[in-house]
Amino acid sequence: MSQQFEAIFSEYGGLLSRVASSYEANEALQQELLQEIAVAVWQAIGRFNGDSSIKTYLLKIAHNRAVTHVASQVKRIDTEAYPEGADAFIGHHATPELTASQQQSLNTLLSAVRELPLQSRQVLTLSLEGLSYDEIADVCGLTKSHVGVILKRAKASVTKGQTNE
Numbered sequence: 001m002s003q004q005f006e007a008i009f010s011e012y013g014g015l016l017s018r019v020a021s022s023y024e025a026n027e028a029l030q031q032e033l034l035q036e037i038a039v040a041v042w043q044a045i046g047r048f049n050g051d052s053s054i055k056t057y058l059l060k061i062a063h064n065r066a067v068t069h070v071a072s073q074v075k076r077i078d079t080e081a082y083p084e085g086a087d088a089f090i091g092h093h094a095t096p097e098l099t100a101s102q103q104q105s106l107n108t109l110l111s112a113v114r115e116l117p118l119q120s121r122q123v124l125t126l127s128l129e130g131l132s133y134d135e136i137a138d139v140c141g142l143t144k145s146h147v148g149v150i151l152k153r154a155k156a157s158v159t160k161g162q163t164n165e
Contacts, residue, residue, distance in 0.1 A: 005042050012055065015129060016041075016062050022113055022125045023066040033069045040065045052138055056131065060139040063122050070118065112158040120154040127151055 009016075020033040040061050048057050113121055119140070126136045136147045 005045055008041065008045065008054065008058065009038065012058050015055070016058065018129070019059065019062040019066060019125060022110065022121065023070055025110070025114060029069075033066060036069060037062045037065045052135070056135045056138055059126060059129070059131065059135075063126070063139060067118060067122075109158070116154055116157060120150055120157070123147055123150045124154040124158070 016037050017030075017034055020030045020037060024030045024033050041058060044057075044061050048054065052060075113124060116124065122140055123136055123142075126139055131139070133144045133147045133151075136142070136151075137144045140147070142150070
């Protein structure tokens with residue numbers, strides 16, 4: 001099982017990291033969430049029965065863990081400002097100006113996504129990861145048409161938030 005977990009995390013670790021960063025702005029808490037997701041994947045991998053793709057299964061685990069994490073963080077009163085951190089998404093061969101521009105765009109997008117209600121955040125994040133409406137519906141426990149409605153509203157909200165800045 002250890003080799004299976006390593007292979008899965010090797011292939012999908014970046015995806016799971018992006019899920020964590022879409023839910024958590026604080027870099028240390030992102031790492032904590034990613035560790036929680038890794039433990040949940042480790043515990044659940046033996047129960048994978050092939051009803052969906054492994055990617056969909058992992059995203060369902062990751063989003064469920066992230067929801068639990070967010071709910072526990074909401075209970076905490078934290079006055080510390082969250083530093084934005086998204087170095088993993090920025091290319092290493094870009095010019096400093098392009099890197100700064102990409103960093104700013106990414107931070108703006110992540111901030112807008114984090115402002116969405118939890119269900120909208122889940123649906124939009126999964127869509128950005130390339131999942132189909134059917135796969136998103138499976139991960140979130142929604143109907144395909146409800147996914148479409150939520151996604152349309154989430155995109156409109158994010159777009160509106162970016163044009164107001």
